[in-house]
Structures are given as C-alpha cells and as structure tokens.
Amino acid sequence: MATSPVTRAAGRVAVPVLGLFWLAVTTVPFLFMVMTTFKTQQESYASSVWALPEGLNFVNYADVLSGPFLAYLKNSVMVVVISVLLIVLISAMAAYAFARMRFRFNEALFGLIVAGMIVPIHITLVPIYLMTRDMGLYDSPFALVGPYVATSLPISVFILTEFMRQIPKELEEAARLDGCGPFAIFFKIFLPLSGPGLSTVAIYNAIMLWNEFIFAYVLTSSTSTRTLPLAIWDYQGQYSSNIPAILAVVTLTSLPLVVAYAFGQEKIVKGMMAGSVKG
Known part of the structure; x- marks a missing residue:
C-alpha cells in the first residue's frame, strides 16, 4: 500500500525532530552535570541552578582525586573485571549445553534459569549478607563477585x-567427523563464532x-573495600551536601562507561538482535 506524499513529507520532518528532541533529553542532563562540577559549593548555593560557572574551577576534581576515589576505582575495576570474566565463561558453557546438547530436562532447566530474570535482587539481600558473613568474606571486594x-x-x-x-x-x-569432542568444539568453534x-x-x-x-552498600563497610557508586557518600553530611563535588564524582565515574559504550554500542545492538531474528 503506497503512502501519500503528505505522509512521506511528514515522516521526513518528524524523524529529525524526534531525533533532535531525544538528543536534547539525553545530552542536557550530562552537560548540566559537567557544568555544575566547575562551580564552588558557595557558588552553587548563591547562583541559579542553570547559571554558568564563573570560570573553569577544577577544585572539585582535585578534591575528589586527592581523596579515596582512586581506591574506589581500583576496587570497582577489580570486581567488575573478575565478575565479567566469570559471567562470560560460565554463561557461554551453559549456553552451549542448552543450545546443542540433548539431555533430560534441558528445556526445564533452561526455563528455570531464565526465570531468574524476574526475581527481584532485593529479596536476596538478607540471605546473601548472612552467607557472606559466615564465609568470612564480608567487607571485602570479593564479597561482591559471587x-x-x-x-x-x-x-x-x-x-x-x-x-x-x-x-x-x-x-x-x-568437527565431530574430525574427532573433536564437546570441549574442543566449544573452544574452537562455538566460542570464536559467538564473538x-x-x-x-x-x-x-x-x-x-x-x-x-x-550489594556494594550492604556487603562492604570500609573505605578500602567499597566501590565507586559509594564514593558519593563521602561528600554528603547530615545537614548539607557538596553538590559540585558529588557531581564531579559522578562525572569521573561515568566517563569509563561513556567511552566503553561509544566504542561498543554497535556490538551491543548486534548481539541483542542476534537472538531475535532467525535465519
């Protein structure tokens, strides 16, 4: 069914407009956050929220980097790298078994694992805390890996x-005709092709x-073991908060994610779409 010229013209206008609108929705909060980091605490209270900073004041970044921020960064990098490596390895081996091996209760086990996506993580906090404490892992970065x-x-x-x-x-x-077993097929064929x-x-x-x-808040308590999302707590008190310093922490924390997503967004989209289209 052919579309009318008016519909096509409206589409050509609507797509850029909606694109610009979404760009503003996603960009303006980030620009506001970065702009506020260049204000002093007194300036943030005395001036309008949307007022431009009086100058490029890097005192908040210097204050953050001179504190325990780097310790938080080290803990976050260590925990995330170890966790992601284990997640990739374990989930890849399980996926190969579910996708290619035929065994009893295959579909039932797969459904049971997938059903875990609907379980709220908050209901597991108390048993995980008790188990972590009993194992002697409480208040250590390794308490978060499990x-x-x-x-x-x-x-x-x-x-x-x-x-x-x-x-x-x-x-x-x-590969089976060449004498490869399940492990060889997994590591030589399925793992490379599943890039x-x-x-x-x-x-x-x-x-x-x-x-x-x-989990980081519940399973850790000391500065030397906590991760980056908890760094904000260092800049808020009982009666006031250092808003520019807090936003400086958020900016520094989000930079690795911005860089990672900028380089990896295409792979994320392709990987997410891979399981939705057959053939």
Missing part, C-alpha cells in the same frame, strides 16, 4: 543460548555492575 555473577547469569545465558542456536549445525558435525554475543554479554554486564549500588 552475587554479581549469580544475578547476571540468567540474562547472559539467555542471550548466548539464542545466539549459539543460530550457528550452523554443519560446522559442529564436521558478538560474548561482547554483548561482557559490555552489558560491565555497565550494570559498574553502577551497582545495593
């Missing part, structure tokens, strides 16, 4: 299973875990 991996596996297994189901069976059959899906899982979980707050 919960991070466990809560990230359902979506990761789901993405990779749907991705691996699309890999041609002829490749697997040819876009693995990238999606790695980037998606890295972004989620980098910003994770509730």
